[in-house]
Amino acid sequence: MARNLSGYRRTLDLFEGVVGGVAPDAWGAPSPCARWSARDVAGHVTGGQHMIRALAAGEPVPDVNADPARFSPGDALLAWRTARKECAAALTPEALRRPVPVGALGELPLADFLEGYILEPLVHAWDLARATAQPERLDPDLVHHAFATAQLVAAPLRAAGHLAPPLPTPPGADEQTRLLAFLGRPA
Template sequence: MAQELSGYQRALDRFEGVLGGVAGNGWDAASPCAGWTARDVAGHVTGGQHLVRALATGTPVPDVNHDPGRFCTGDALLAWRTARKETEAALTAEALRRPVPVGGLGELPLADFLEGYILEPLVHTWDLAVATGQPSRLDPDLVHHAFATAQMVAAAMRREGHLAPALPAPRGADEQTRLLAFLGRPRGVRAEEGGPTP
């Protein structure tokens, strides 16, 4: 795969690490995403791999927001690894040049879309970690990159009901806390104020 997708791959690696750390009884735990369990979060990100593969191949994209747990019934880690492997195989040089629709931004080459897509697996890595009691510190370089993307896409996502309103970040907060506040994650703000993540 193209070297320029290294950030995207690192984000997937971090998500896979947290996914592999979920205990057998952790899948039904509530997540910071309203109405979603840990399995729903895992399914949403796994479904995202199906979405990326559809963009790469020019086939209809799946709805990854409705009943996302259907993408990882049974062994969630196996479902993720299978989807990731199949998607990586589809990301040929030709596919990465394919123009894909990006909301109000018009069309971008798939490779450029994937650099912005880092936001998805990164933030849901945090959601899954919090839901299942794992360390929730994110890669600072990926956070910086994802924050720039979030500022570009948040307004449209909020109009579509896919993102909570932004919250005020504490004075002097680090970039991860500011990103989580911007994305409406109240537990991210409270955790970084000094207490444990609820």
């Protein structure tokens, strides 16, 4: 079972850096996520920390897609840091072994789920960076890992209407461009 959560933590660090770089007047900016503002994107990923904490504790998970801005009211960076700290405290060795539901994949230990969860905060870091005119370059190692996960989870997400159809990529496109296009985001 996977125990090295360094990729997961590095992705959270990357996301935190983007949240910290949002100008105070940019939270209402539209994002690449249909009908979501920059605050909605930050709230969605912050809500993801609440979701993981709930999974770790065996509690019901919150809906992080409905009104996601509720997870990041006011100071979005403070809301993020608080949720991240509470989530990290819940990730005990016992919690990391807890089986959690992963859609069509059945159940996986939480630690293994987190290895694949890198995709979520990574891509939304790009969404938030794009929405708020920040640098959009992502860590190539994390992109590579996230792309593998994306190929496993894209079909059910598209079927549920949570993911746009893939876009064409130019010949010779780098892996980040290919990942974003696969997820329906024009890079």
